[in-house]
Amino acid sequence: MAPSWWQPLAARGLGWLLLGFVRLLTGAQARWYGCPPKAEQRIYFANHQSHADLVMIWAALPQELRGITRPIAARDYWTKSELRRWITTAIFNAVYVERERKGDEDPLQPLAEALERGDSLIIFPEGTRGHAPEPQPFKAGLYNLALRFPDVVLVPAWISNVQRVMPKGEVVPVPILCSVTFGAPIRLEPGEERRAFLDRARDAVIALRDVGA
Template sequence: MSLYRSRHVAARFIPVLFRSFVRIYVRPRVEGIEHIPREGAFIIAANHTSHADTAVIYTVLPREVRSRFVAAAAQDYFFKGGAMQFLSRILFNAIPVARDRRGGQDPLRHAARALREGYALLLFPEGTRSTTGEIGPFRSGIGRLIAEFPGTPVIPTYVGGTLRVMPKGKIIPRPYRVTVRFGEPLYLKAHPKLRATWQTAADEVREAIVQLSGMALAHSVDASSEQAD
């Protein structure tokens, strides 16, 4: 289980300080944590509006899951060297995912290997951050992983409020309370050689997250009504 875990000495203490900062700064409200598997490989599939999404999801996970957590990150953005790459590796055990097939290599090779090794893999199937908060179309890559690793649970995850914390184009986060809602595990099927089934599976994951976003909104409205009363 050490394949993708950062071995840098800073990884022993920086993540602890970082999680404390996140908890204080955005006060994450968590629902459905009981749906997170405590062992074995699984995929956390989440909507994506901000670089803060990864930080918030990582922070609220149980300790035994954080110890085998990896976050898929855009290779062209996070893996160009420098502070961005260093911090993403130290904090989240980030692994590169290419957003295209330039170079002829499989863009999901590290994600597939992480699942094979028993990691909890965070994916943002939209492939880019939403600037409006709306959940965009999902790419078929998650469907391919579902086809390649049958029986692997997919945890649909809705993150709300991070667009206010750190919208696309901003680098300084603002304090704002966020919500993370984990849905029940999905056990979907797709055929390894039929790409259309990959997209179908991806669309099913997206629909589950859309449903979670609506439930989160309904809870917010209910809470506001209670305060008004």
């Protein structure tokens, strides 16, 4: 069945309400160090401590970048209810990924298809949420995408404080000033080995933790 005429309007209206709520609750400050906000194809890669991370980066981006940037979303979590599925599909235009590999399926294929269409992405190279002060070792996905799409700009980002907005076990969000710091782009150097690149990418994210603090 074709979508009703009102659904895009509802998604747009709810998107603005959600944006206003997130910015009121967290401030959603964007700090651009090393690169300006620019409408070019990018992969933003960041630390990951909360399910709200994708919402935080989305809210921190200026409007012209939100429209061309798609966050990745864990399918098992973000499709548990029709509301979550609708929000991630209609508002964020998210790319769903499987956290558990199924058979011979390539878990990066949905991301590759989005990049082939010219979309920008928000990814979390740790793969799962961490609870330590520093990110977990990055998994191979970022390296494989950089190898396959060498012209896409890779921008590190550090998300600060968002895990404190919704502490574990709480159902009511706590107003906390949060920020996303975007750093200087990196690139996969010719002949660079996978682990060396992933460690360097992780270091680029960690280096942003205290920038402007």
